[in-house]
Amino acid sequence: MILPIRAYGDPILREKAHEVTGNSPELQVLIDNMIETMRGADGAGLAAPQVGQGLRLFVADLTEAWRALPLSLRTEIPPQPMVCINPEIIETSDEQAEFGEGCLSIPGLIEEIRRPWRVKLRYLDREFQECEIEGVSYTASVLQHEYDHLDGILHIDYLTSERRMQLEEKLRDIETGRVRPSYPMQYHISPDSAT
Numbered sequence: 001m002i003l004p005i006r007a008y009g010d011p012i013l014r015e016k017a018h019e020v021t022g023n024s025p026e027l028q029v030l031i032d033n034m035i036e037t038m039r040g041a042d043g044a045g046l047a048a049p050q051v052g053q054g055l056r057l058f059v060a061d062l063t064e065a066w067r068a069l070p071l072s073l074r075t076e077i078p079p080q081p082m083v084c085i086n087p088e089i090i091e092t093s094d095e096q097a098e099f100g101e102g103c104l105s106i107p108g109l110i111e112e113i114r115r116p117w118r119v120k121l122r123y124l125d126r127e128f129q130e131c132e133i134e135g136v137s138y139t140a141s142v143l144q145h146e147y148d149h150l151d152g153i154l155h156i157d158y159l160t161s162e163r164r165m166q167l168e169e170k171l172r173d174i175e176t177g178r179v180r181p182s183y184p185m186q187y188h189i190s191p192d193s194a195t
Contacts, residue, residue: 001033002040003051004186008106009175011188012049014152017056020085023128027057031126034059035081041183043104044142047149050105052186056086058146065138075134082133084123087147090132091120099141101155106174107181109167113158115144 006013020027030053038046038059045060061081066074095117102110119140122132135143145155156164156171173179177187 001036002184003033003037004184005037005041005046005050005104006052007174007177007185007187008154008171009188010052010105010186012052012054013105013149013154015049015054016152017047017049017054017150019056020124028126030055031057031059031083035083037183038081038104041104041181045146046104047146049149049152056150058084058087058149060084060142060146062135062139062142065142068138069136073136075136075139077133077139078125078131083126084121084143084146085126085128087121087123087150089119089144089147090122091118092116093118097137099138101141101145103145103155104181104183106154106156106171107179107185109156109170109174111156111159111163113141113145113155115141115158119144121147 034046034051037051038061044065045058047058048055059081062077063080066077093116096114097117098112098114100110101113117140118136120132120134121143125131176189
């Protein structure tokens with residue numbers, strides 16, 4: 001089932017998510033729904049808070065990001081899409097790079113974000129097996145972006161205050177539902193109540 005994605009301005013996007021304490025049929029349904037929602041919105045990743053669930057869980061499809069890498073940089077990735085439960089960043093590179101990042105909760109806004117070029121993530125897969133993945137370049141960008149969602153951090157938080165001010169009107173339009181993407185969204189402030 002495709003779930004509505006919470007739009008910028010929803011308080012849950014700013015909350016620190018809670019650890020997943022155990023497997024359940026409900027969790028597996030949520031994972032399936034999140035994968036379907038991510039695909040329906042043509043996204044590279046989707047975190048549980050983006051569908052209103054304050055859980056440390058995200059799904060990602062690194063296929064396109066991985067294919068964009070030169071052969072020499074392609075690290076091993078698990079079958080895609082992947083499920084990351086209670087992820088933990090255990091290593092980042094000192095080297096950084098800029099990545100064009102968008103967010104399904106902030107549609108139409110792609111910004112250059114500076115992040116570590118390489119990252120190592122430890123997580124549980126959907127069978128609750130412990131796994132590790134090393135992301136480089138584009139794959140590192142996706143993993144870090146989704147991980148940030150679990151701590152209430154959005155990609156626009158990395159922008160300068162000057163750039164944030166330039167985007168204020170666009171962000172307000174997203175928050176109040178004046179921006180309507182092709183996928184279902186849930187708005188915290190309705191267009192009618194916005195001033």
